[in-house]
Amino acid sequence: MTEPGIVYLDHAATTPMLPVVVEAMTAHLPDVGNANSLHASGRRARRVVEESRETVARAVGCRPGEVVFTSGGTEADNLAVKGIYWSRRDTDPRRRRVLSTAVEHHAVLDPLDWLAEHEDADLELLPVDERGRLLVDALRDSIERDPDSVALISVMWANNEVGTLQPIAEVVELAAAYEIPVHTDAVQAVGAVPVDFAASGVDALTLTGHKLGGPYGVGALVLRRELDVTPLGHGGGQERHIRSGTLDTPGIAAFAAAVEAAVKAQPEHAERMQALRDDLVRRVIEAVPEAHLHGPQLDRAATDRLPGNAHIGFPGCEGDSLLMLLDARGIECSTGSACSAGVPQPSHVLLAMGCDVEQARHSLRFSFGHTSTVADVDAVVAAIVPVVERARAARR
Amino acid sequence: MRTAPEDRATPEPQRVVAAMSGGVDSAVAAARAVEAGHDVTGIHLALSRNPASYRSGARGCCTIEDSNDARRAADVIGIPFYVWDLSDRFHEDVVEDFMDEYAAGRTPNPCLRCNEKIKFAAVLDRALGLGFDAVATGHYAQLRTGHDGAIEMHRAVDHGKDQSYVLGVLDQMQLRHSLFPLGDSTKPVVREEAAARGLLVADKPDSHDICFVANGDNAGWLAEKLGDRAPNQGGDIVDSTSGEVLGQHGGTYAFTIGQRRGLRIGRPADDGRPRFVLDIEPVSGTVTVGPRSELAVDRITGTRPRWCGTVPTRLAGPGVTVQLRAHGDEHRAAVEVAGDEVRIELLDPAYGIAPGQAAVIYDGTRVVGSATINATARAGADPVHQR
Numbered sequence: 001m002t003e004p005g006i007v008y009l010d011h012a013a014t015t016p017m018l019p020v021v022v023e024a025m026t027a028h029l030p031d032v033g034n035a036n037s038l039h040a041s042g043r044r045a046r047r048v049v050e051e052s053r054e055t056v057a058r059a060v061g062c063r064p065g066e067v068v069f070t071s072g073g074t075e076a077d078n079l080a081v082k083g084i085y086w087s088r089r090d091t092d093p094r095r096r097r098v099l100s101t102a103v104e105h106h107a108v109l110d111p112l113d114w115l116a117e118h119e120d121a122d123l124e125l126l127p128v129d130e131r132g133r134l135l136v137d138a139l140r141d142s143i144e145r146d147p148d149s150v151a152l153i154s155v156m157w158a159n160n161e162v163g164t165l166q167p168i169a170e171v172v173e174l175a176a177a178y179e180i181p182v183h184t185d186a187v188q189a190v191g192a193v194p195v196d197f198a199a200s201g202v203d204a205l206t207l208t209g210h211k212l213g214g215p216y217g218v219g220a221l222v223l224r225r226e227l228d229v230t231p232l233g234h235g236g237g238q239e240r241h242i243r244s245g246t247l248d249t250p251g252i253a254a255f256a257a258a259v260e261a262a263v264k265a266q267p268e269h270a271e272r273m274q275a276l277r278d279d280l281v282r283r284v285i286e287a288v289p290e291a292h293l294h295g296p297q298l299d300r301a302a303t304d305r306l307p308g309n310a311h312i313g314f315p316g317c318e319g320d321s322l323l324m325l326l327d328a329r330g331i332e333c334s335t336g337s338a339c340s341a342g343v344p345q346p347s348h349v350l351l352a353m354g355c356d357v358e359q360a361r362h363s364l365r366f367s368f369g370h371t372s373t374v375a376d377v378d379a380v381v382a383a384i385v386p387v388v389e390r391a392r393a394a395r396r
Numbered sequence: 397m398r399t400a401p402e403d404r405a406t407p408e409p410q411r412v413v414a415a416m417s418g419g420v421d422s423a424v425a426a427a428r429a430v431e432a433g434h435d436v437t438g439i440h441l442a443l444s445r446n447p448a449s450y451r452s453g454a455r456g457c458c459t460i461e462d463s464n465d466a467r468r469a470a471d472v473i474g475i476p477f478y479v480w481d482l483s484d485r486f487h488e489d490v491v492e493d494f495m496d497e498y499a500a501g502r503t504p505n506p507c508l509r510c511n512e513k514i515k516f517a518a519v520l521d522r523a524l525g526l527g528f529d530a531v532a533t534g535h536y537a538q539l540r541t542g543h544d545g546a547i548e549m550h551r552a553v554d555h556g557k558d559q560s561y562v563l564g565v566l567d568q569m570q571l572r573h574s575l576f577p578l579g580d581s582t583k584p585v586v587r588e589e590a591a592a593r594g595l596l597v598a599d600k601p602d603s604h605d606i607c608f609v610a611n612g613d614n615a616g617w618l619a620e621k622l623g624d625r626a627p628n629q630g631g632d633i634v635d636s637t638s639g640e641v642l643g644q645h646g647g648t649y650a651f652t653i654g655q656r657r658g659l660r661i662g663r664p665a666d667d668g669r670p671r672f673v674l675d676i677e678p679v680s681g682t683v684t685v686g687p688r689s690e691l692a693v694d695r696i697t698g699t700r701p702r703w704c705g706t707v708p709t710r711l712a713g714p715g716v717t718v719q720l721r722a723h724g725d726e727h728r729a730a731v732e733v734a735g736d737e738v739r740i741e742l743l744d745p746a747y748g749i750a751p752g753q754a755a756v757i758y759d760g761t762r763v764v765g766s767a768t769i770n771a772t773a774r775a776g777a778d779p780v781h782q783r
Contacts, residue, residue: 321526324437324478344442344481394525 002371007331007379011211011308011369012160012188017254018213018261018370025215025254035247036238045249052256059263060207060222061196068221068239069252073187073208075232076221077107079243080183080204081154083229085115088151088181090230095151097122099142101134101166102352103159108185109348112154121151131296131304132164132353140174147178157186157195157205161336161349161365162295163309165193172201181227187211187219191262192270192306197222204229207259209251213370214258218251265370273308273368274301276377280366281310283381288388290315294350294363308368311336317391319363320344325387326364331379336365409433410529412575415515416440416469416477418462420590420597421534421578423469427593428577429532430473436532438470438477441519443486444608465597472594480522482514489513491608498618498649499627501676502752505562505722506606508766512565512702520573530573535559537763538579539571546705547571550761554582561719564756564766565702615650615658622649631681633661636674636690648678654691654748661685672748692745693774696720698738698755698767708764709733715760718742720749720769731757731764738767745774 002008002016017025028048033041035049050064057064070076081098088095098112102125115121126138134155143150155171158164168184175182183204189195191212197205204227208219223229223242235244262269278298285291294311296304314322319335326333337347337360346360366380412434414426430436440463463479470477490509497504520531536552537560549571552558566574578586583602590598605612619626626647633643642661645651650658655673665671665687672691675684696718701707710732717726718740728743740755749772756766 320478320480321522324476325526327476328437344479390525390527392525394522 005330007376008371009331009333009366009368009376009380011372012306012336012365012367013334014210014216015213015369016371017210017215018258020261021214021254021258024257025250028250028253031249033249035249036236045247048249048253049247052252055256055260056220059259060190060205061198061200062205062222063225065240066197066222066225068223068243069247069255070219070221070243071217072210072219073105073185073206074107075243076206076208076219077105077183077185078111079221079229079232080206080223081108081111081152082115082119082232083242084152084181084183084204084227085119085121086230087228089119091228092148094149096120097124097142097146097150098152098154099124099126099139099150100154101126101128101156103128103132103161103164103349104154104156105160105185105187108154108156122149128164128352130354132159132162132294132349133296133304134166134171136167136170136174139171143174143178143180147180150178150180152181152183154183154185157184157189158193158306159295159349160188161347162311162353163188163306164295165189165304165306168200168202176201181224188306188309190259191266192273192308194266195263203227209255209258212258212262214255214262215251218248218255220255269370270307273372276368276372276374277301277308277310277366279374280377280380281312283377284310284312284384287381287385288314291388294353294355308372310366310368311363312366313359313363314388314391315359315362316395317362317388318395319361321391321394322364322387325390326380326383329379329383329387331383334365334367335361335363409435410575411435411527412437412530412532413519413523413528414438414475414532415519415534416466417534417603418459418465418469418597418600419534419603420587420595420600421536423466423473423534423595423597424586424590424593425532425534425575425577426469426475427473427589427595429575430475432577434530434532434575436473436475437528438466438473438475439519440466440477440479441486441514442479442481442483443490443514444483465600469595469597472596480519482518485518486510486514489518494606495618495622495625497752499622499625499678500752501627501648501678503652503750504752505754506608507562507722508565508754511562516566516570516574520570524573530575532575532577534578535563535576536578536581536583537563537576538761539574539576542705549704549763550579551758551763552579557583560758560763561722561724561754561756564704564754564763566704567702568705571704615647618649619647622647627678628681631683633659633683633685635665635671636684636686642671642685645683648676648681648683651676651683653750659685688747691747691749693747693749693772694742694745695773696740696742696749696755696769697771697773698740699736699770701733701736701738701765701767703765704763707733711757711759711764713759715758717758719756719758720746721753726758729757740767 033045035045053064053067056067098121116123127135153175181203184202185206187208190207203224205222210216231242292313346357350360412429414436416422416438467477490506494504494506536557538550540548542548551560609617630646632641651673671685674686712730718729730741732739751769753769754766757764
């Protein structure tokens with residue numbers, strides 16, 4: 001639940017658990033039984049896990065055996081990126097190139113950097129346009145320069161900061177011609193836009209619970225069965241020997257309930273989020289005329305952008321000041337960019353979109369979710385003018 | 397309106413930014429500001445874009461661990477907490493200045509510069525712009541309202557911890573928007589209070605070194621950072637009386653007037669007494685050394701004066717003193733001000749006075765102002781170290 005009196009518009013960071021999820025989780029918390037034990041209690045736990053796997057598979061369009069439960073998005077991204085790289089390189093040592101985009105989440109970018117630094121990977125971060133969308137021609141050129149040396153392509157489904165949807169179908173088409181595996185971080189996408197693993201043609205897909213009404217600490221890597229992946233950790237051999245560790249039965253049950261509910265509700269949810277988002281963007285820009293939407297504009301938003309994401313630039317303001325001033329008024333949002341070592345950094349996403357450092361620091365991300373209402377929009381619109389004035393004064 | 401420590405129990409509530417380093421003093425200062433009825437927001441100043449992960453040596457701030465300590469203290473106190481990135485301003489105004497000063501053969505005090513340019517300027521400006529009224533810090537100094545309504549800054553009750561020296565650069569506007577909630581307490585009391593409040597930083601060691609110089613190795617840090625900006629990469633160490641070259645050094649920036657250790661001359665003076673750095677000449681690269689007696693000065697010229705209140709013309713009398721380094725002695729003095737020049741006459745000679753340090757002027761316990769030491773002289777002699 002969100003706190004009473006608080007306007008919570010940071011659902012892209014984490015969104016409240018759905019009641020049905022809390023129910024699923026608490027129902028299994030008292031149960032004993034390791035899903036890998038052979039006795040009756042173990043079998044009971046195993047059954048919960050396997051039913052959850054089937055639920056997730058139905059919801060995201062994959063086979064149950066393709067669902068690898070993880071501790072969340074970051075682990076799933078690491079497993080995909082490192083695991084596929086290692087496995088592909090070990091099969092053919094020429095495969096050292098990893099192609100990705102400059103706007104990935106740090107859960108992808110940082111393991112890629114690590115591979116470049118420690119595992120001889122040759123990392124190419126492909127450019128995006130001013131709306132944050134991958135330049136497909138750049139990817140084509142990069143692949144065709146030497147297709148046999150590409151170990152892996154990783155392109156996020158939807159950007160977490162500015163909400164841009166990436167051309168996954170085109171990426172898959174280019175990669176398929178050379179049988180290059182494609183991973184996609186779909187953490188922001190599942191439940192927000194239609195995501196079908198099999199239909200998309202990707203080989204690996206990351207999703208996580210807490211972004212779609214599920215619990216923290218549980219997610220999945222959906223992994224095509226034919227794809228070999230070198231594990232990150234070694235142990236009991238759970239999850240196809242790809243991800244060892246005792247299975248978190250209540251967490252997995254809750255995760256499955258969340259994925260099922262979110263995917264089922266997706267069409268109406270998206271429509272409602274989009275209406276709130278469009279309303280917020282229009283009214284904020286009306287109140288603060290210099291403000292502008294980053295990423296795909298409203299006329300293209302229905303097809304090019306996450307429905308619940310509004311990433312707005314306020315020239316002359318520090319995003320950090322805006323955030324603090326809104327926080328003091330009970331309105332919770334984000335600058336969208338990560339803190340590095342406790343220090344707020346200019347967004348690498350905005351920089352990649354061609355913004356200068358100044359522009360990359362003057363933004364706020366409002367992200368809607370299942371608890372959002374028009375009252376939240378009203379609150380932001382009522383606060384934004386004095387907040388922007390204050391934030392500007394702080395710069396002088 | 398500011399309030400004196402004695403009437404702090406009934407202050408006019410203000411919106412206050414508490415600068416929290418992650419240490420015990422600033423945590424207790426923030427807690428006291430809350431208790432005094434203020435609406436307090438904790439901030440930690442990020443002074444480097446790439447802070448180290450953990451504390452090392454005697455550094456008490458500026459690592460991620462310190463930032464986390466500050467955040468936890470804010471949680472315990474129950475106030476909002478943010479990190480403000482002041483790294484660009486800090487680098488420009490404090491770190492660059494520090495390097496320039498050492499390169500020029502002077503001995504800067506970066507803590508003063510930070511208070512003048514960052515904590516009570518960049519941070520205060522931003523705070524005022526955001527609608528706050530004041531900045532609270534854990535410095536040990538006292539603010540009182542004078543008879544004329546001006547805010548006076550006085551030495552802390554605990555003279556051993558007194559930090560009015562590093563605050564001697566604050567002007568009346570800055571003082572009006574400052575809170576020093578610890579000025580009436582001693583350090584042991586503050587530590588006890590921190591423990592009683594459940595602040596885990598209660599027994600965190602004090603910081604002594606310059607925050608951006610790891611391990612307190614000034615010379616090593618300067619050698620690495622100055623690079624081509626070093627005025628010289630070495631030169632002669634010369635005896636002041638005989639003019640004899642006693643040895644070589646690796647760069648004048650590693651020396652401070654009055655320094656005794658690390659000269660590595662290898663043989664004692666003729667009289668068997670230790671030698672001290674008397675003069676640093678960055679252009680020729682010469683470091684002059686000699687006996688302690690030659691360090692004595694009783695006339696000091698200061699520039700860049702900063703006044704806490706009314707600008708004085710002449711100050712003399714039993715209570716007038718100057719302090720010439722952090723935690724240094726009080727020297728009885730007479731002070732004359734002529735525009736941007738401050739002439740200080742010491743009633744008793746002082747030793748090891750380095751240009752670049754601040755001379756902070758007191759009338760009793762009250763800070764009158766400060767000036768950056770530019771030249772020093774012995775009675776009857778022409779000023780030396782004139783740069």
